[in-house]
Amino acid sequence: MPKDHGIGASTKRREDVRFLTGAGNYTDDVNVWGQAYVAFVRSDVAHGTLNGVDTAEAEAMPGVIRVFTGKDFEGVGSIPCGWQITDRHGEPMKEPPHPVLAQGKVRHVGDPIAAVVAESLQEARDAADAVVADISDLPAVVDMKQAVASSDTLVHDDLGTNLCYDWGFVEENREAVDKAIQEAAHVTTLELVNNRLVANPMEPRVAVGDYSRADDMSTLYTTSQNPHVIRLLMGAFVLGIPEHKLRVVAPDVGGGFGTKIFHYAEEAFCTFAARQIKRPVKWTSTRGEAFMSDAHGRDHVTKIELAMDAENNFTALRTETYANMGAYLSTFAPSVPTWLHGTLMAGNYKTPLIYVNVKAVFTNTVPVDAYRGAGRPEATYQLERVIDKAARERGVDPMALRRQNFITEFPYATPVAVEYDTGDYNATLDKLEEIADLAGFDKRRAESEAKGKLRGLGINCYIEACGIAPSNLVGQLGARAGLYESATVRVNATGSISVMTGSHSHGQGHETSFPQVVAEMLGIPEDQVDIVHGDTANTPMGMGTYGSRSIAVGGSAMVRATEKIINKAKKIAAHLMEAAEADIELKDGAFSVAGTDKSVAWGDVCLAAYVPHNYPLEDIEPGLEETAFYDPSNFTYPSGAYCCEVEVDPETGHVTVERFAAADDFGNVINPMIVEGQVHGGVAQGIGQALLENCVYDETGQLLSASYMDYAMPRADNVPMVTVDHSCQTPCTHNPLGVKGCGEAGAIGSPPSVINAVIDALHSGGFTHVTHIDMPATPNRVWAAMQG
Amino acid sequence: MTEVTMTVNGKSVRRAVRGNELLVEFLREQLRLTGTHVGCDTSQCGACCVHVNGELVKACSMFAAEAEGAEVTTIEGVANADGSLNVIQQAFQDHHGLQCGFCTPGMVMSAASLLKENPKPTEAEVRHWLQGNICRCTGYHNIVKAIMAASGQDVATVAAE
Amino acid sequence: MYAFEIERPTSVAEAVTALGTEEAQPLGGGQTLIPTLKQRLAMPSKLVALTAIADMKYVRRDGDTLAIGGGTTHGTVAKEAATHFPGLAGLAARIGDPAVRNRGTIGGSIANNDPSACYPSAALACGATIVTNTREIAADDYFQGMFMTALEEGEIVTEVRFPIPEKSAYMKFEQIASRFPLVGVFVAKYADRVGVGVTGASNDGVFRWSEAEEALAGDFSADAVAGLTAPDASDMISDLHGTGAYRAHLIGVMTKRGVAAAS
Structure with a gap:
């Protein structure tokens, strides 16, 4: 029987009630008394010298409070980049x-030039x-290879080049990889494009x-996946406002997919302008x-070469990628x-030698x-495409080759610096063969052919590194932030609980799944636990939600915070029952003394903490509230087929x-319903990338694809029902929940299997x-x- | 400015509107019915779907002045009389047919129109109907399931888990 | 949107008067015009909404002719034309999406003559008559290139009259983003002729593929189309969704499929 509460239960989402009744509170639903409205003037050319901005006519128009231009931001900080890469040299x-x-200068179509309030x-x-705006047009730099090959036109004149960095990884392996490829029995080469996408929450x-x-x-x-990060970046680097004088609130957020991680000019503008006009x-x-x-x-534009020996063992892998940064570093x-x-x-795969070059x-x-996926879809796509081509x-059979x-x-320590803690790739591929009914494919192909259609089958595996990330490691790699996360568990006097988390939910259902964990640990009903998130004023410093x-x-x-709560509560319970702390057990929401029938309810312990009449005040403080910061020791490595x-x-x-089938290993699963929903949505985005977007x-x-008229969003009739399975579980070894x-x-x-299938159909x-x-x-x- | 009178969720309202005021602006800004959302500017995403005189309409593609005398129903007006979720809303919760919730009001309004016209739609019919409602979170799997379940069909047999 | 006034006349006569104001513009269902206004690509002083004119909303059969009021929505045509003229009903049922079909009107579509609108292909293929508040215009004279029609300033499409074919079908190959036709072909078979109207494809807007019409007049079969040379690719639209050569190719495929599907 599936569980009906706690970890592993498909608890229905409590947040749905407000979303289904129109009672959500999204940022555009926030209206502050006396608010003024902004319209940005944006560049309609890709590249040009900005000679001046004439605002006189606009300033004289009805209702205009003030017109801002770049001049108003002289002395204001630059929008910062949070990660510094060190190049090959x-x-x-x-x-x-x-x-x-x-x-x-203006550097892309849409670059904000002025703002009217x-x-x-x-x-x-x-x-x-x-x-x-008086703009002298300059030639535009659009093609990446041309941008690197020639410095005739520079996006940033002072840099002297359009190359942000030329990165080699692992640089020490470069010669060995070159040699292995030269000496290989067979090398499969593929040049491909990982298409530019717009996240479009x-x-x-x-x-x-x-x-x-x-x-x-x-x-x-603001519509952010990480309000604390915005407060830090905007407060410290752009506007010079200390944290205690700056509150960032991200209320209900209607999807993020990564694009709402970043600190944007419009956020800094509205905060700055409000201080200027005092409205x-x-x-x-x-x-x-x-x-x-x-x-x-x-x-990305990539060339990938996969070397194999005569028995088709992978011996080396070499890639060269051009990665577009756009006009500024986000x-x-x-x-x-x-x-x-x-x-x-x-x-x-156990390819022993790998060299990756990224320009x-x-x-x-x-x-x-x-x-969504950020770097890992690009890696997976090129690798799983080149393996299919090699097969x-x-x-040889593409699955057998894998x-x-x-x-x-x-x-397993890879030659590219990470250590996979657990996984079972044969298990997920076995599961895939079963749930995708690969045995029935030939029959389905014959049916398609009878209708005049070509049917193709594509498979691929993937691994990702997520649970981002160990702070000390990412610090060495150039991150200018820590990547821990925080939680405060506040037990109230009557035993109800508020969990203040630095994570942010913008569709992931934290308000439902997080209480499942706390309720399981304490043995109390889930509805006794609420999640507070999205407001720097009432949550501990956290890094937000991205990177799974x-x-x-x-x-x-x-x-960790809940463990602290349990430890303290046991001390209180021991005092109340006049027993040794070591003998206290917590089960089904009550503390008992091992080997006796003595017991005290959760609520009574909580009440004692806040009404400490009979309480060990000499040993512990009143109250029951604990904060923990957790910094992972490694990434997690979900995988699948x-x-x-x-x-x-x-x-x-x-x-x-x-048809589409997904067999994933996510380690332990808190809420299967929510997990499956995440896979459904991710697959649709992958199909979108592969066929539409x-x-x-x-x-x-x-920009030619500047609206839904030209940028093809996946719609209901573009995607099938998705068969999902997450029963292959190799729990993460280094976090307390075993989750990935x-x-x-x-x-x-999903993208490689779609393209692999298209190629298979054509063949x-x-x-x-x-x-x-x-x-x-x-x-x-x-x-x-x-x-042809 | 023009005066308009219409009935919104059963209540008669009379307000002055600008000529270029869209129905969705009227609902969100004048009536503070913020459940109807705006997700695009090309009449495609469907986050703003409402019912006007019982018909499904994109409130971003109709002027408030054109709703003179009309009966308008928004997401705020579709729950059961006691405030509990109606059959479609409940099916969306039961089948996890929403994640971030932004497209959801439009989806629910669109689904209601579908089931009025076609009480037992097939999976293909649901998908075809939803052409005008874009969701970025769910991959539509559970939305389709929820709508079919709301129509009283056994979704275990039509939808893979 | 720029600021403008809006009027809602209840008769054609009132609408014509209202449109006499300088920079006044008629508003049909608004499903194309409103997005255009949002982009500030039009700057009317006044919009004259035609949606309150009850007399312009009907689907009427008169012998071998189906007359549709200019203010009739696609949704209504999809339902009410189904028994009389299934090919046209099928076309209407696939325009946009359900909400768009509840607002968008045949008059608005015909008046705008978007190069990838669906209705113009049917009007041309069938040799429809475009009726305005002042005159009747043959479809062949009415469509004059992308967004260009024979309409004068202030003239309103009050009715479109279609001779009902023996058999017809509309084949729409959708542009993947907008879902407008990348190529749409309306095939209409009459006792003495065949009409093939093509939308979405040509730099000159909707057009009749006369070679196919001639071939099909003698032999209304998919095979008759198979041997034809595709229209000249250099006359076809080439954009990020399809090259001229691809569109030219699709015209043949969609015509063939239209003939096979015609009912």
């Missing part, structure tokens, strides 16, 4: 300034139209800045603005193609940063996903000249590939 990456409003949004937008970004003159307090309401200032992004101001994702941008990508290139490039495009070249090269002994870290790191902090079946219409090139710039730097994290797996694990139809199709495999691309 030991030099730090190039790190250009990123002003809140453009100064001297007015009494109404209508007036702000009307006046924004009247702001005249359904809630566009919003910022409301407020300022209280009475106590010199600034408050920012609340509100900005709500339109979807159109989101396309040109939210950090984009992926955008908060975690430099870490994505390096530490979140290079360290995963071993995948599930990060500035271009006149929107900044690129983490998007075809060698005439199994032959699987890592089977743990812990909330339960693995935030949950562990909560466990995915399978996709597609049908291709040979006359049009149109691809439909007919593409963020496209033309050679002048104009599940938020990104679907998006990491079944005799189109054997097609060895690769870049994502998204749109009808036109597939049809063109078939034409």
